Amino acid sequence: xxxxxxxxxxxxxxxxxxxxxxxxxxKDSNSGYICxxxxxxxxxxxxxxxxxxxxxxxxxxxxxxxxxxxxxxxxGGIGPTHDDITAxxxxxxxxxxIDIDERAVALMRHRYPNADLTSARLxxxxxxxxxxxxxxxxxxxxxxxxxxxxxxAGVPRIMQSMLDEIGSRLKTGRRIFSETINxxxxxxxxxxxxxxxxxxxxxxxxxxxxxxxxxRFLTQIVVRSRETDKLAAAKSAVxxxxxxxxxxxx
Amino acid sequence: xxxxxxxxxxxxxxxxxxxxxxxxxxKDSNSGYICxxxxxxxxxxxxxxxxxxxxxxxxxxxxxxxxxxxxxxxxGGIGPTHDDITAxxxxxxxxxxIDIDERAVALMRHRYPNADLTSARLxxxxxxxxxxxxxxxxxxxxxxxxxxxxxxAGVPRIMQSMLDEIGSRLKTGRRIFSETINxxxxxxxxxxxxxxxxxxxxxxxxxxxxxxxxxRFLTQIVVRSRETDKLAAAKSAVxxxxxxxxxxxx
Numbered sequence: 001x002x003x004x005x006x007x008x009x010x011x012x013x014x015x016x017x018x019x020x021x022x023x024x025x026x027k028d029s030n031s032g033y034i035c036x037x038x039x040x041x042x043x044x045x046x047x048x049x050x051x052x053x054x055x056x057x058x059x060x061x062x063x064x065x066x067x068x069x070x071x072x073x074x075x076g077g078i079g080p081t082h083d084d085i086t087a088x089x090x091x092x093x094x095x096x097x098i099d100i101d102e103r104a105v106a107l108m109r110h111r112y113p114n115a116d117l118t119s120a121r122l123x124x125x126x127x128x129x130x131x132x133x134x135x136x137x138x139x140x141x142x143x144x145x146x147x148x149x150x151x152x153a154g155v156p157r158i159m160q161s162m163l164d165e166i167g168s169r170l171k172t173g174r175r176i177f178s179e180t181i182n183x184x185x186x187x188x189x190x191x192x193x194x195x196x197x198x199x200x201x202x203x204x205x206x207x208x209x210x211x212x213x214x215x216r217f218l219t220q221i222v223v224r225s226r227e228t229d230k231l232a233a234a235k236s237a238v239x240x241x242x243x244x245x246x247x248x249x250x
Numbered sequence: 251x252x253x254x255x256x257x258x259x260x261x262x263x264x265x266x267x268x269x270x271x272x273x274x275x276x277k278d279s280n281s282g283y284i285c286x287x288x289x290x291x292x293x294x295x296x297x298x299x300x301x302x303x304x305x306x307x308x309x310x311x312x313x314x315x316x317x318x319x320x321x322x323x324x325x326g327g328i329g330p331t332h333d334d335i336t337a338x339x340x341x342x343x344x345x346x347x348i349d350i351d352e353r354a355v356a357l358m359r360h361r362y363p364n365a366d367l368t369s370a371r372l373x374x375x376x377x378x379x380x381x382x383x384x385x386x387x388x389x390x391x392x393x394x395x396x397x398x399x400x401x402x403a404g405v406p407r408i409m410q411s412m413l414d415e416i417g418s419r420l421k422t423g424r425r426i427f428s429e430t431i432n433x434x435x436x437x438x439x440x441x442x443x444x445x446x447x448x449x450x451x452x453x454x455x456x457x458x459x460x461x462x463x464x465x466r467f468l469t470q471i472v473v474r475s476r477e478t479d480k481l482a483a484a485k486s487a488v489x490x491x492x493x494x495x496x497x498x499x500x
Contacts (some may be wrong), residue, residue, distance in 0.1 A: 020457055022296065023286075023295070025428075031300075034274075035273060035274035039273050039274045047272075047299065048301075071422075080437050080438050118441070118442065120438050139467070187331050189370075191329075193333065209270055209275075211330055212388060212389075217389070
């Protein structure tokens with residue numbers, strides 16, 4: 001880590017759009033993927049919202065998130081069918097027009113030179129005015145980027161291709177490093193020493209994550225920091241606390 | 251389906267709490283599970299929010315959701331460690347006090363008669379005033395229910411046990427039935443007939459979900475309705491449209 005890296009944090013909100021997520025039919029894997037991707041480049045995801053295919057709810061959520069965070073990433077609702085209303089909702093949130101975009105049509109023709117660009121398929125070329133396109137290698141139909149909002153597809157393969165495409169446009173933060181310590185005990189046993197360590201290491205985030213292996217509770221302790229020396233010190237303190245609580249039980 | 255079932259819709263919001271979800275370290279499976287569980291009893295999930303372990307953000311989200319929806323279900327942040335602040339945040343949202351609850355202590359003692367109830371473990375017995383407990387068979391430490399908000403653990407096995415426990419307390423809606431039709435074609439090919447079918451069947455929700463099998467785009471069409479006769483009519487119309495588009499290509 002270099003000192004020249006900006007100290008200012010770069011933040012993000014994620015907006016997942018689609019009735020199918022809320023009905024439980026489709027399990028959202030996109031938001032977890034985006035969180036992991038952004039964490040690795042030092043962008044801190046602060047909030048995720050999932051809303052149905054309802055224009056007013058999309059507009060409200062995108063407005064709330066784009067005011068609060070450096071970036072907003074949306075997934076879902078940019079396909080060719082009647083329930084794909086994300087592009088129109090985003091145009092409405094930004095107060096701009098929306099129409100078939102010749103750049104998008106060209107991308108789609110290039111990918112499928114022999115395909116019939118039906119009016120349904122052309123729906124995927126509807127892009128809000130002033131937006132930049134986000135190409136994708138899988139389907140041809142682009143996402144778009146307007147203001148601080150990146151609008152991506154819901155199909156995971158396509159979303160991932162779009163995220164790779166926009167990676168280089170993002171201002172990244174100072175990377176957050178993390179270390180995980182396994183504690184072979186329930187959280188309650190390690191909680192008090194952990195609280196003291198957290199207090200003594202204010203620049204390190206210390207999270208405690210219980211899991212149940214079917215018979216016993218185990219705990220993973222995750223220490224996170226932008227500063228590697230402080231991270232190492234906190235990690236040592238946690239390891240010492242775990243060791244102290246483990247040995248006598250043997 | 252009986253006509254005596256209430257026509258009034260029962261709605262829900264879900265609040266997922268935890269830094270580990272936003273950092274991408276832990277993939278949230280709880281919200282998808284809850285969506286599926288509630289859909290099956292006719293409760294319509296309208297929104298999901300995920301926020302970090304930050305009191306002000308928990309309070310803001312729970313307040314927004316509890317005003318809008320019949321029920322709010324939260325997961326995460328009720329363990330024994332320093333980063334478990336959900337119970338305090340909920341008390342703060344409701345403007346009530348919070349203290350160690352003797353009913354919760356009794357449940358924990360009953361489950362672990364020989365365990366040392368350290369001050370960390372007793373943290374899990376902190377319950378906002380006026381709340382009812384939600385028992386769980388796995389860990390003993392309860393969740394709680396205050397106003398229209400149900401506060402549950404983040405560990406999936408425990409959360410699921412709590413959801414089973416509260417199921418009988420919920421007012422359920424008219425169940426929504428659904429049917430899925432597989433269309434062996436990209437969305438763009440079926441989009442126009444689907445839009446017409448959606449218009450002709452206003453009491454049926456018609457969703458179109460593309461997926462990519464590695465070489466081809468396929469589409470699943472899901473029809474959903476509280477009324478089985480209307481559902482059957484829409485399903486037939488979709489099947490006919492798919493058949494018409496499939497046969498000539500053979």
